Amino acid sequence: MTANAQYLKERFLDRGHLGLSTGRGYYAYLDPANEQPEFLSVPDLATAGATVDRVREVQR
Structure with missing residues (x-):
């Protein structure tokens, strides 16, 4: 489970890909x-x- 969270953090959150609010997620x-x-x-x-x-x- 921690690996999944780390993947999401690195691939999305750290890159500013936050969904609709940023136009990308x-x-x-x-x-x-x-x-x-x-x-x-x-x-x-x-x-x-x-x-x-x-x-x-x-x-x-």
């Missing part, structure tokens, strides 16, 4: 829209059908 938030608070919010269930349709279109 485990993920790189390249799109400015990703920095908005609602980016990680759970979408309304009513949008599920449209999301499924978009995924299916991409898979074709």
Whole structure:
């Protein structure tokens, strides 16, 4: 467990990769829209059908 903490500290914290607040962390938030608070919010269930349709279109 200590090795995991050390890895995270060296690879992320020490490099200033603190997530949304810095635009980079485990993920790189390249799109400015990703920095908005609602980016990680759970979408309304009513949008599920449209999301499924978009995924299916991409898979074709």
